[in-house]
Amino acid sequence: MAVVRPVFYVSDGTGITAETIGHGLLTQFTDTKFVSERISFVDSIERAREAANRIRAAGETHEVRPIVINSCMDSQVGETLADSGALMLDVFAPFIEPLERELQESRQRHVGRAHAIVDFEAYHHRINAMNYALTHDDGQAIDYEDADVILVAVSRAGKTPTCVYLALHYGIRAANYPLTEEDLEHDRLPPRLRAYRQKLFGLTIDPVRLQQIRQERRPNSRYAQLETCRREVAQAEALFRAERIPTLSTTHTSIEEISSKVLSTLGIRREMF
Numbered sequence: 001m002a003v004v005r006p007v008f009y010v011s012d013g014t015g016i017t018a019e020t021i022g023h024g025l026l027t028q029f030t031d032t033k034f035v036s037e038r039i040s041f042v043d044s045i046e047r048a049r050e051a052a053n054r055i056r057a058a059g060e061t062h063e064v065r066p067i068v069i070n071s072c073m074d075s076q077v078g079e080t081l082a083d084s085g086a087l088m089l090d091v092f093a094p095f096i097e098p099l100e101r102e103l104q105e106s107r108q109r110h111v112g113r114a115h116a117i118v119d120f121e122a123y124h125h126r127i128n129a130m131n132y133a134l135t136h137d138d139g140q141a142i143d144y145e146d147a148d149v150i151l152v153a154v155s156r157a158g159k160t161p162t163c164v165y166l167a168l169h170y171g172i173r174a175a176n177y178p179l180t181e182e183d184l185e186h187d188r189l190p191p192r193l194r195a196y197r198q199k200l201f202g203l204t205i206d207p208v209r210l211q212q213i214r215q216e217r218r219p220n221s222r223y224a225q226l227e228t229c230r231r232e233v234a235q236a237e238a239l240f241r242a243e244r245i246p247t248l249s250t251t252h253t254s255i256e257e258i259s260s261k262v263l264s265t266l267g268i269r270r271e272m273f
Contacts (some may be wrong), residue, residue: 006058006066007036010051010081012043012073018091020130022069024168027161031216035062042072048080055084129167129174136175137163144175144196148268151176152193152240153203154184154232155223156213158250158258162203165255172268184235187242201262202240202247207233209251 007026009019015038026034037058039051059066066086072078073092082088096107135141137160144150149172151159159176166172183190193200207229214224222228240247246265250258262268 003064004033004035004062005064006055006062007034008051008055008058008066008068008086009036009038009071010042010068011038011040011071012077013040013071015040015071016127018069018071020127020168021091022089023130023134024164025069027164030156030213034067042077042081043074045076045080048072048077049083052081052084055081055086059085126168126171129171130164132173132175133163133167138176138178141175142177142192144193144199146173147175147196147199148173149175149201149262149266150193150196150199151203151262152179152200152245153205154179154210154236156210156217157203157205158255159203161255162250162258162262165259166262169259170263172263179232179236179239181232184232184239187239189239189243197243197245199266200243200245201266202236202245203258204233204237204240204247204249206249206251 007022009015009022011018019036019038023036026032026036037054039054042048042051055066055068066084067089068081068084068086069089069091070078070081071091072081078088078090100106132146136144136147149166151162151174153159153176155178159178163174163176166174177190177193179190189197189200207226210229210233211224211226214221214229218224237247239245248258248261253261
């Protein structure tokens with residue numbers, strides 16, 4: 001049975017920032033199963049102790065060290081949370097020291113200050129895009145009317161990380177559709193995608209690299225066999241050519257580059273948040 005890693009998004013505010021950034025990070029680790037919980041408004045030592053107890057209990061239940069993605073501004077709150085024994089990831093830590101050096105000014109820790117300069121209209125637009133990407137991941141929902149883009153590819157070709165990146169950085173409503181064996185038996189688009197042809201973008205990948213990724217996820221399975229990967233990639237590429245769907249290989253391409261290519265090819269105006 002796979003190990004389940006508990007993840008807590010802890011904040012002195014709503015926790016949306018911690019959760020959004022944290023989820024974007026965790027989608028990069030596909031071999032681990034995560035269970036997550038958001039703990040909001042941890043703005044005192046007492047609340048931090050309560051949160052630490054919950055985090056510690058989750059670690060004992062799952063018999064593994066929890067992960068805490070923390071956006072609390074009060075350092076004492078952070079230290080109290082760390083008493084839980086969890087791996088502590090401070091959302092702001094990687095950026096504070098370089099900014100202090102550049103601005104020649106020390107940070108001022110004030111609860112709630114992190115949210116004071118946010119453009120809330122843009123912020124909620126991005127959060128809504130993230131929610132859209134999560135609910136339309138791997139064909140879970142097929143109501144694509146509101147989608148800005150629909151990524152189409154075989155399993156493990158990079159659809160989900162790209163959708164998350166597009167949502168998190170540009171507020172793009174990105175859905176993705178996994179091509180199944182049944183879909184690949186035909187040289188036409190699956191019926192549910194035909195009405196959205198102008199929103200489609202195909203991703204492909206080198207079969208050897210795909211085999212490596214799948215082997216890590218499902219070792220020695222038919223799904224991970226090189227022959228399976230070669231056949232699926234060839235069928236998907238033939239479908240993209242027949243339907244004249246713009247396509248990009250993700251084999252040696254970063255998520256940033258993939259996202260930029262998707263936006264420019266489909267003529268989608270990007271908004272930085």
